[in-house]
Amino acid sequence: MPVITNIADLKALHRRRTPRMFYDYCESGSWSEQTFRDNVTDYEKLRFRQRVAVDMSNRTLASTMLGQPVSMPAALAPIGSLGMQHPDGEILAARAAARFGIPFTLSTMSVCSIEDVREHVPEAPFWFQLYVMQDEVFVDELIERARAANCSALVLTLDLQLLGQRHKDLKNGLSTPPKVTVRNMLDFATRMRWSMGMAQTPRRTFRNIVGHAKNVGNLASLSSWANEQFDPRLDWPKVERIREKWGGKFVIKGILDPQDARLAVQAGADAIVVSNHGGRQLDGALSSIRVLPSIVREVKGETEIWLDGGLRSGQDMLKAIALGADATLIGRSYVHGLGAMGEAGVTSALEILRKEMDFTMALCGRRDIRDVNRDILLVPKDFEGEWADNA
Numbered sequence: 001m002p003v004i005t006n007i008a009d010l011k012a013l014h015r016r017r018t019p020r021m022f023y024d025y026c027e028s029g030s031w032s033e034q035t036f037r038d039n040v041t042d043y044e045k046l047r048f049r050q051r052v053a054v055d056m057s058n059r060t061l062a063s064t065m066l067g068q069p070v071s072m073p074a075a076l077a078p079i080g081s082l083g084m085q086h087p088d089g090e091i092l093a094a095r096a097a098a099r100f101g102i103p104f105t106l107s108t109m110s111v112c113s114i115e116d117v118r119e120h121v122p123e124a125p126f127w128f129q130l131y132v133m134q135d136e137v138f139v140d141e142l143i144e145r146a147r148a149a150n151c152s153a154l155v156l157t158l159d160l161q162l163l164g165q166r167h168k169d170l171k172n173g174l175s176t177p178p179k180v181t182v183r184n185m186l187d188f189a190t191r192m193r194w195s196m197g198m199a200q201t202p203r204r205t206f207r208n209i210v211g212h213a214k215n216v217g218n219l220a221s222l223s224s225w226a227n228e229q230f231d232p233r234l235d236w237p238k239v240e241r242i243r244e245k246w247g248g249k250f251v252i253k254g255i256l257d258p259q260d261a262r263l264a265v266q267a268g269a270d271a272i273v274v275s276n277h278g279g280r281q282l283d284g285a286l287s288s289i290r291v292l293p294s295i296v297r298e299v300k301g302e303t304e305i306w307l308d309g310g311l312r313s314g315q316d317m318l319k320a321i322a323l324g325a326d327a328t329l330i331g332r333s334y335v336h337g338l339g340a341m342g343e344a345g346v347t348s349a350l351e352i353l354r355k356e357m358d359f360t361m362a363l364c365g366r367r368d369i370r371d372v373n374r375d376i377l378l379v380p381k382d383f384e385g386e387w388a389d390n391a
């Protein structure tokens, strides 16, 4: 077993232990993957200001998200098909998050169903992420099911009205569950731990959908149903309809423009997630960290501002907080942990991120994450680029 010291180590193990199709599904972006790459590399342009002879004892990363206490300003982002990265993946990730003291977000496109996660992780409320499907009855049922399962927030994702193309997924013939082909069988044969776990769990397809949505009779029709169901007509009145139907804490995910941030506030968002879907949708869009300052200028204090995309260390998370995010969502960093070692891997990812954030905050001369601001950073003058002038 290799020594794990950072997220890159978990990623390497994830790659070794998970069938190629699902590792690639995680570790790719749309089209040329420019935004996917920028999301990660743009953090490198920001530098910390080292401060010395400052009392660094008694530090805290504790904060709140939607009024709920969190042990650090982070939640697990919604990730589709987690149960394919590791058997029962959603349940394991939800459990690790609950034990760590941060929220877990269950995707509409999850393998374990809302009810299943609730039953297996009774100790903490989780959030439910909603994709707007064309079948309004099904959408309303999902909202009701999330309410019945005591989900404490609805996270509405707006940046996936059409599905971004990822070349590797097409070439790998990605499907949930995977098709029985010679290539897949050879791949699974070298991932015995994954294959045996999968053989032992009944959770191998999108269980929020199968048995719930109309016209989904078999697994073949499921894939085409899901791909055709995202609602291209989704607009702000529909967003408001969903907020009213839900009636509880409401988060809008997929904001990448100050004008949309303003509209999200007007639509009643308790929080927005500055996000380009991890570079999986509009390739060529700016990285989320680069647009953050303009969105902070537009709506700071009117709604909670969270950020995701490219966060691969606690240092990246601290940079986002310093630029004005109230909190972060962790995406691939925890998926690597899950694929590497299940629940223990997610916990390991969270511990790594916490330690990196805490240590860096201390050497920047701060003891409380709520006191972190732009003063701890050196930001290059052109960080926002010419784009800022057009906003």
Ligand SMILES: Cc1cc2nc3c(=O)[nH]c(=O)nc-3n(C[C@H](O)[C@H](O)[C@H](O)COP(=O)(O)O)c2cc1C
Residues within 6 Å of the ligand: 025, 026, 027, 039, 077, 078, 079, 080, 081, 107, 108, 109, 129, 157, 253, 275, 276, 277, 278, 279, 280, 308, 309, 310, 311, 329, 330, 331, 332, 333
């Ligand atoms: C494999 C994978 C699946 C995802 N599935 C969903 C999803 O079902 N719903 C959603 O709102 N976002 C989804 N996302 C986007 C994440 O919630 C998040 O925005 C993104 O992963 C953040 O970027 P990062 O992974 O670089 O940290 C997915 C991302 C990945 C990598």
